Amino acid sequence: MELSIYRGDGSGRRHETPAELPVPQRSQLVKPESYIADSALRDACNVALLLGQPLLLTGEPGTGKSQFAYSLSWELGFASPFKFETKSDSIARDLFYTYDALRQFQDVQSGLKSGNALDYITYRALGIAILRTKEPEEVRHLMPPDSLHSEKQRSVVLIDEVDKAPRDFPNDLLNELDQLYFRVPELGNVKVEADPALQPVIIVTSNSEKDLPDAFLRRCIYYNIPFPGPDRLAEIVACHLGLHTDGSDGFLQAALNLFHRLRSPSVGLRKKPSTAELLGWLISLRGFAGEVGNPMTNLDVVTRTLGSLVKTAEDQPKAQAMVKRWFEERSTNPAE
Template sequence: MTVTGPGTDSADSGWRLFCGDGNVRRVQFPEAPPWRRSSSSRQDADQPRPYLIGAAEADVVNAALHLRRPLLVTGHPGTGKSSLAYAIAHELDLDGVLHWPVNSRSTLQDALYRYDAIGRLRETNLRREEHDTTPGIGDYVRLGPLGTALVPHDRPRVLLIDELDKGDVDLPNDLLTVFEEGEFEVPELARLPETESVVEVLTEDPEVRVRVVRGRVRCAEYPIVVITSNGERDFPPAFLRRCVRLNLPEPDEQRLRDIVKAHLGDDALEDADALLQEFMGRRAPGELATDQLLNAVFLRKGGVNLDAEGLLNAVLHQLGGTV
């Protein structure tokens, strides 16, 4: 099929920054797609990427907000699981999202706090040699994303626990007590004498310190917790019982049009019909992501001939199977 249009000859569009011929060129880089611009280069740095979901899915989010329960979000890659946390923070005018990307080595303590005992010992020895005062312990305790989310605030923080199913099998159960009680203890601070009962510690937020009293952190409002899962592992029933579950479906054709319009403007839809139909024809559950369609439309809008050998397949490549 043809997915090109007037003025899309790749030889004349000037889109080839790299030619693979060994010649050195100083090129003018074009503007990046809106979703690939750094916050420092965006004029709307405080505005996240547009996020659209259906009313039924939004109601599930509202149920989790009212119940003060973690929202467990599942769905195929590219359906917007992680982006949902940022959309919630944006629409509710809350502080920045605290992000905990989970991997096989992640532990609950990593998310709560870290204590740099070695760094403190090194600094203590150095200051002793210089006859200086001993460094305070607060400079070596940093609350992690979950710990920072539990710091008392007037309004709740949004915590994104990304890809929990990649973590250790016991990690979901480890989180239960913290989710239920909304507090935790830092033993290194709890053991300090009464004269040091209040300690200012570092947080996940840059250059922000908070006071911890007698080593205990307790939230004033339960954080808004968004947990994503790719369905690689089942979670324990006790954990699932404490979550509100949301499965994000693949967007239909109209939703895809709305998403393209929201990200790239009305004019992006003018010549996107062929691409959209190609995307719908190739898509099987979990095999293509919405951002791949956005990538293709962005290139097409910029005058790129997507009929060039292998180019469309490179952009709309299947996510499943072998590479």
């Protein structure tokens, strides 16, 4: 069955009422209970938990570095992680809180408010996690009423893509990450320390776009997530999407074969497709080809869904040529 949600054929036809779009199937790809960690990642995580140190994860984009934090938090019975998305202009304080000094100044000038500093503080990922290790009554004077928690708890904090930040960012966090505290100068330089019994679990990810300071690395447990081999990749796909290599149509086996060919150095793609992109591609293939039959026997379907895997203009012609050769090889040797 042809997938036809948007036609774009110039026919001038319009839905009488707003169209009902399908529920995005991408939600299947981010379920924390479906995450499969390799044994070395499990060991690194357990070392970090034992020592109470941050776990620093590197690896190709799309290998599950960020998603690991959600898997860990889910399995340990915690709420979803507090996520800090590192930016090129991030400073160390941003990890704990932000302070809107401009709005405070404007309010004081206009006479709208007295300028109480607490009204202009917004706590961020690690700041919230540290505050939530304390009894509510202990920190009531530090938090806006609408953000005060009901009971103390432990949290997972994800510091995502730390290598995007200026070099001073990790250097300025050394003591705070060691001892899990922060200060708020706007509230009289009060020091907020995590309860050691409930200290946050910190996961840091990096795409290795630039080196991290040695002093920062010394404070972390490190693991590089390797790109999964064929067997583990098949296991990951089966767990997320329920597709198995022993299916009668050979869909997954053929898709993985082509996927690995596209990643091979001989094809020369500048940006190799990732595990996450593979999962999205498999969903796209099924969407275009329908539930019956093997989409990997249809060159047109495979070509039309390549945008799920290949994301640059310079790589598209190389990938299309590779796909065409792959189909030609399979037509002469169906057993491949």
